[in-house]
Amino acid sequence: MHVELEPAIFQPPTIEDVEVLKSSPLPDMKEIPTHSVSTMIQEKLQDLTSQKLNSENDHDENAFFVADLGEVIRQFVRWKTLLPRIEPFYAVKCNPDLMVVKLLASLGLGFDCASKQEIQQVLDVGVDPTRIIYANPCKQTSFIRYAAQQNVSRMTFDNAEELYKIKRLYPDAELVLRILTDDSMSLCQLGLKFGAPLHTVLPLLKLAQELNLNVIGVSFHVGSGCLDESAFADAVIRARKVFDQASEMGFHFTLLDVGGGFPGADVKDGITFEKVAAILGPLVDRWFPSSVRVIAEPGRYFVASAFTVCTNIIGKRSSLSEPSTAESDKQQVMYYVNDGMYGSFNCILFDHQVVHPKVLLRSNAFVMGQDLPESLFESSVWGPTCDSIDCLNKSTLLPLLEPGDWLYYENMGAYTICAASQFNGFKKSEVFYTNTFC
Numbered sequence: 460m461h462v463e464l465e466p467a468i469f470q471p472p473t474i475e476d477v478e479v480l481k482s483s484p485l486p487d488m489k490e491i492p493t494h495s496v497s498t499m500i501q502e503k504l505q506d507l508t509s510q511k512l513n514s515e516n517d518h519d520e521n522a523f524f525v526a527d528l529g530e531v532i533r534q535f536v537r538w539k540t541l542l543p544r545i546e547p548f549y550a551v552k553c554n555p556d557l558m559v560v561k562l563l564a565s566l567g568l569g570f571d572c573a574s575k576q577e578i579q580q581v582l583d584v585g586v587d588p589t590r591i592i593y594a595n596p597c598k599q600t601s602f603i604r605y606a607a608q609q610n611v612s613r614m615t616f617d618n619a620e621e622l623y624k625i626k627r628l629y630p631d632a633e634l635v636l637r638i639l640t641d642d643s644m645s646l647c648q649l650g651l652k653f654g655a656p657l658h659t660v661l662p663l664l665k666l667a668q669e670l671n672l673n674v675i676g677v678s679f680h681v682g683s684g685c686l687d688e689s690a691f692a693d694a695v696i697r698a699r700k701v702f703d704q705a706s707e708m709g710f711h712f713t714l715l716d717v718g719g720g721f722p723g724a725d726v727k728d729g730i731t732f733e734k735v736a737a738i739l740g741p742l743v744d745r746w747f748p749s750s751v752r753v754i755a756e757p758g759r760y761f762v763a764s765a766f767t768v769c770t771n772i773i774g775k776r777s778s779l780s781e782p783s784t785a786e787s788d789k790q791q792v793m794y795y796v797n798d799g800m801y802g803s804f805n806c807i808l809f810d811h812q813v814v815h816p817k818v819l820l821r822s823n824a825f826v827m828g829q830d831l832p833e834s835l836f837e838s839s840v841w842g843p844t845c846d847s848i849d850c851l852n853k854s855t856l857l858p859l860l861e862p863g864d865w866l867y868y869e870n871m872g873a874y875t876i877c878a879a880s881q882f883n884g885f886k887k888s889e890v891f892y893t894n895t896f897c
């Protein structure tokens with residue numbers, strides 16, 4: 460199905476929006492600086508330099524993140540402007556950063572949790588259990604028991620075994636049937652693992668009826684990193700069909716959950732949030748009466764562009780300093796930095812991301828955002844572990860740099876820190892916060 464709609468234009472936040480947000484209860488935000496990301500990073504590097512001069516502190520060169528909470532707030536305002544009917548439930552798995560979770564909680568969002576730990580984290584910041592959806596179709600039994608104890612009643616399922624499990628452990632749960640949709644245009648095809656194909660919907664609903672379980676609606680996920688906004692249109696139509704089937708069987712569905720897959724603010728070409736909103740908003744209104752509550756589970760959308768990671772060049776191998784030969788002329792300069800594929804850059808492997816290095820500090824000069832005039836050399840950038848898979852950029856152009864210089868990577872907020880390991884004993888990169896929404 461192809462739907463042609465004019466994208467809605469994102470209006471920047473109004474003065475009223477800003478005032479409401481400024482006066483809303485964001486307790487920890489008061490302590491957070493309001494500098495630009497660039498100023499924050501520069502200050503952090505200056506701190507590191509002075510620490511280095513004053514002591515033998517071995518943490519001084521660690522990679523670090525700067526998170527701009529203002530960017531998260533701007534994404535919230537953009538969502539409210541373009542998809543006012545659809546309530547976002549932030550997918551905690553994408554980046555469970557406590558400050559982000561607290562901020563989104565204070566902005567009134569709901570939360571999509573995948574495990575006991577995520578539910579606990581969200582409840583601990585004071586979120587009411589009714590603002591949580593336990594959106595994992597295959598749940599550990601002890602986690603279902605925990606959800607029952609905490610009154611987190613809304614949860615997804617897509618198979619018969621899960622229904623028997625829920626009947627035993629939480630018979631009063633409010634169940635949401637996750638259906639399979641076309642995710643062939645997404646970087647991460649979640650349908651390989653989850654989602655009930657449409658031909659299984661009837662038997663599943665019949666079983667739920669026999670077990671006297673309370674199914675309240677339908678969810679889907681078009682795949683994370685979705686590259687085609689029409690996937691949302693196709694999924695809404697499938698959900699409508701399931702609503703109709705359920706209604707014929709005597710169910711009264713009241714919830715539609717349109718899942719995740721929304722692009723981050725860094726996506727400027729191809730599928731933008733504006734294009735998704737222009738398709739999704741009108742279609743939901745057309746096919747679902749206002750009595751149906753519509754929620755979504757965006758992850759990447761809220762955090763991708765808010766986080767920048769800064770890495771120190773800890774080593775270099777180059778044939779440029781050696782006598783030139785035909786072979787060595789073809790070789791690259793190899794840089795080694797102190798966060799990598801086993802750390803924040805796991806997104807290259809797990810999230811199919813392509814990351815772009817930029818020069819941050821060179822010969823102690825802060826050059827963030829500058830176009831550097833020098834010649835560029837074929838280079839590769841490697842992480843700090845002893846594994847050769849740990850490569851961030853196999854081939855990229857950089858000016859000549861030296862150990863002690865710094866590189867930065869933008870748009871590193873989604874599916875990065877959350878899956879970072881400490882393989883080879885490297886610590887996770889610390890996060891420093893600023894808020895540019897002022």
Ligand SMILES: Cc1ncc(COP(=O)(O)O)c(C=O)c1O
Pocket residue numbers: 550553571594595649680682683684718719720721756757758759760
């Ligand atoms: C069930 C569920 N909901 C939401 C999300 C968030 O997706 P995205 O970050 O693409 O918005 C995911 C991601 O894997 C997911 O599995």
